[in-house]
Amino acid sequence: MSKEYDLVILGGGTGGYVAAIRASQLGLKVAVVEKGKLGGTCLHAGCIPSKALLRSAEVYATTKRSEEFGVIAKDVTLDFQKVQDRKNKITDQLFKGVQHLMKQGKIDVIEGIGRILGPSIFSPMPGTISVEMNNGEENEMLIPKNVIIATGSRPRSLPGLEIDGDYVLTSDEALQMDSLPKSIVIVGGGVIGIEWASMLNDFGIEVTVLEYANRILPTEDHEISKEMQRLMKKKGIKVVTGAKVLPESLEKGEGITIQAEHKGETKSFSAEKLLVSVGRQANVENIGLENTEIIVEKGYIATNEFFQTKESHIYAIGDVIGGLQLAHVASHEGIIAVEHIAGENPIPMDYSLVSKCVYSNPEVASVGFTEEEAKEKGYTVKVGKFNFRAIGKALVFGESDGFVKLVVDEATEDLLGVHMIGPHVTDMISEAGLARVLDATPWEVAHTIHPHPTLSEAIGEAALAVDGKAIHA
Numbered sequence: 001m002s003k004e005y006d007l008v009i010l011g012g013g014t015g016g017y018v019a020a021i022r023a024s025q026l027g028l029k030v031a032v033v034e035k036g037k038l039g040g041t042c043l044h045a046g047c048i049p050s051k052a053l054l055r056s057a058e059v060y061a062t063t064k065r066s067e068e069f070g071v072i073a074k075d076v077t078l079d080f081q082k083v084q085d086r087k088n089k090i091t092d093q094l095f096k097g098v099q100h101l102m103k104q105g106k107i108d109v110i111e112g113i114g115r116i117l118g119p120s121i122f123s124p125m126p127g128t129i130s131v132e133m134n135n136g137e138e139n140e141m142l143i144p145k146n147v148i149i150a151t152g153s154r155p156r157s158l159p160g161l162e163i164d165g166d167y168v169l170t171s172d173e174a175l176q177m178d179s180l181p182k183s184i185v186i187v188g189g190g191v192i193g194i195e196w197a198s199m200l201n202d203f204g205i206e207v208t209v210l211e212y213a214n215r216i217l218p219t220e221d222h223e224i225s226k227e228m229q230r231l232m233k234k235k236g237i238k239v240v241t242g243a244k245v246l247p248e249s250l251e252k253g254e255g256i257t258i259q260a261e262h263k264g265e266t267k268s269f270s271a272e273k274l275l276v277s278v279g280r281q282a283n284v285e286n287i288g289l290e291n292t293e294i295i296v297e298k299g300y301i302a303t304n305e306f307f308q309t310k311e312s313h314i315y316a317i318g319d320v321i322g323g324l325q326l327a328h329v330a331s332h333e334g335i336i337a338v339e340h341i342a343g344e345n346p347i348p349m350d351y352s353l354v355s356k357c358v359y360s361n362p363e364v365a366s367v368g369f370t371e372e373e374a375k376e377k378g379y380t381v382k383v384g385k386f387n388f389r390a391i392g393k394a395l396v397f398g399e400s401d402g403f404v405k406l407v408v409d410e411a412t413e414d415l416l417g418v419h420m421i422g423p424h425v426t427d428m429i430s431e432a433g434l435a436r437v438l439d440a441t442p443w444e445v446a447h448t449i450h451p452h453p454t455l456s457e458a459i460g461e462a463a464l465a466v467d468g469k470a471i472h473a
């Protein structure tokens with residue numbers, strides 16, 4: 001069977017399904033091809049399930065210290081099956097929501113594995129999509145005017161370190177665990193590794209993080225990494241930076257033992273399980289790219305600023321093009337691609353305006369340049385910093401570690417970057433994001449009256465601190 005469309009989207013993850021909704025709003029006839037479940041990694045194996053587990057871990061850890069708040073909770077125990085049930089319920093609810101949105105937008109969802117064909121009887125240009133149907137029925141042929149590739153990514157491992165789903169896991173398997181191990185070694189101290197380290201530690205598990213770089217969260221501002229490392233250690237997490245893990249040394253038995261080179265010595269680390277969180281690999285294989293002129297560079301599909309590939313009617317967005325592999329980036333890229341297809345003249349994406357979050361305990365959030373990046377780019381910077389321990393609401397919450405840091409161009413007063421570590425900062429970063437979009441100066445940020453008592457007062461104080469005017473410093 002063959003059907004014609006204005007747009008076919010390969011992959012119904014956050015990038016793909018959001019692009020489909022925007023296309024439907026713009027009056028395009030659109031189909032999404034999805035081999036798994038609508039919502040993709042973010043909904044089923046990423047953002048949402050991991051945050052649901054993090055929240056349970058936070059509740060557990062807070063309940064265990066409830067006496068601090070004058071609340072006596074005796075015999076606090078964890079029912080991990082219920083934790084998983086709650087996570088699954090949230091995911092299911094959101095999955096139904098996405099299905100509903102597809103129906104509402106009259107978007108055809110084709111369940112199967114899509115592959116791009118070369119020029120054929122259906123079209124003189126590459127781009128016809130052949131779908132191997134999940135239900136075993138005959139392949140469907142979709143003949144689109146435009147295609148968006150949004151096939152996402154999958155966990156990467158270290159060469160030689162085989163993921164067996166039992167002893168050695170990625171976040172995919174870890175999210176499905178039906179019980180918690182007593183101890184874990186996490187290879188990789190990036191965002192996913194640190195979120196898992198924090199969560200498992202809050203669940204009461206012995207955690208060791210092995211990070212190759214000389215600091216955890218290596219893409220964050222140096223001071224944020226340093227503070228995070230201090231706070232992780234304070235929580236009882238063993239963090240080893242500058243550690244080169246030797247995959248071939250892995251031994252399995254009662255649990256795992258793995259070696260790493262560290263400061264010129266070879267050291268052994270043992271635990272019940274090993275979690276590998278060393279980044280993600282784009283899904284560029286078996287989607288028919290060889291039938292097109294599309295270029296794959298360093299494992300990612302190459303595009304221009306409107307996400308067109310070398311085949312100008314075939315676009316690519318989200319994790320499959322690399323860069324910032326985040327859900328809100330994938331969906332924003334999808335919207336720009338669709339608006340370009342529809343001739344809407346969208347504004348290209350400015351990645352320095354994207355907020356990045358780490359949902360550990362404490363949280364990290366940032367937007368714009370780090371202090372080091374700003375200096376490398378030739379700016380002379382001034383910095384305003386304010387600690388949460390001087391913020392009343394942070395003390396009320398019982399979570400007063402961390403700070404807000406503003407990086408400002410001394411010459412123009414432009415706000416170059418905002419970096420936060422502390423309670424609920426992921427919910428506060430959008431103020432900084434808006435300030436960057438509007439090109440606000442620290443003075444304007446400080447002039448925005450922050451209600452008292454709120455955690456957001458730390459942003460106002462940090463803005464005042466840029467010129468040494470913080471009130472509660």
Ligand SMILES: Cc1cc2nc3c(=O)[nH]c(=O)nc-3n(C[C@H](O)[C@H](O)[C@H](O)COP(=O)(O)OP(=O)(O)OC[C@H]3O[C@@H](n4cnc5c(N)ncnc54)[C@H](O)[C@@H]3O)c2cc1C
Nearest residue numbers: 011013015035040041042046047114152318319325326327
């Ligand atoms: C543990 C974890 C936590 C994360 N937490 C966050 C977070 O808190 N915030 C955040 O912003 N980001 C987070 N991310 C990243 C986020 O999940 C991704 O950036 C986002 O899902 C990318 O969206 P996408 O649409 O590009 O790809 P995906 O969501 O991966 O979707 C791709 C879809 O394409 C489908 N597909 C692939 N090939 C084919 C084919 N040939 N035919 C049909 N369908 C196909 C797949 O089944 C999948 O559903 C997290 C990731 C992980 C792993």
